[in-house]
Amino acid sequence: AQPQHSALLPNYPNPFNPETTIPFAIGVGEGRRVELSIYNALGQNIRTLYAGALAPGLHQVRWDGRDAGGRAVSSGTYFYRLHAGDKTHVRRLLLLR
Secondary structure (H helix, E strand, O other), rough: OOOOOOOEOOOOOOOOOOOEEEEEEEOOOOOEEEEEEOOOOOOOOOEEEEOOOOOOOOEEEEEOEOOOOOOOOOOOOEEEEEEEOOOEEEEEEEOOO
């Protein structure tokens, strides 16, 4: 069965080093425009991991702890945000170098 609503699930491992997996669900009718991004504690976009359309269902993306320029980010708390349809979900993750 396809999920009826989008959901952002806990990343694993958390804390992580050097990479983490971010699972999420896209609900029926919410996959036209999907964006999954990483933000620092100041709310600045560090990296967009996915932007585009997705079919309804369970998906996962890996983050290697690097910014959009390919540079390793420092240890600390980051936020991952999923926009799917008209919904936004946010969770926190911890990178320990």
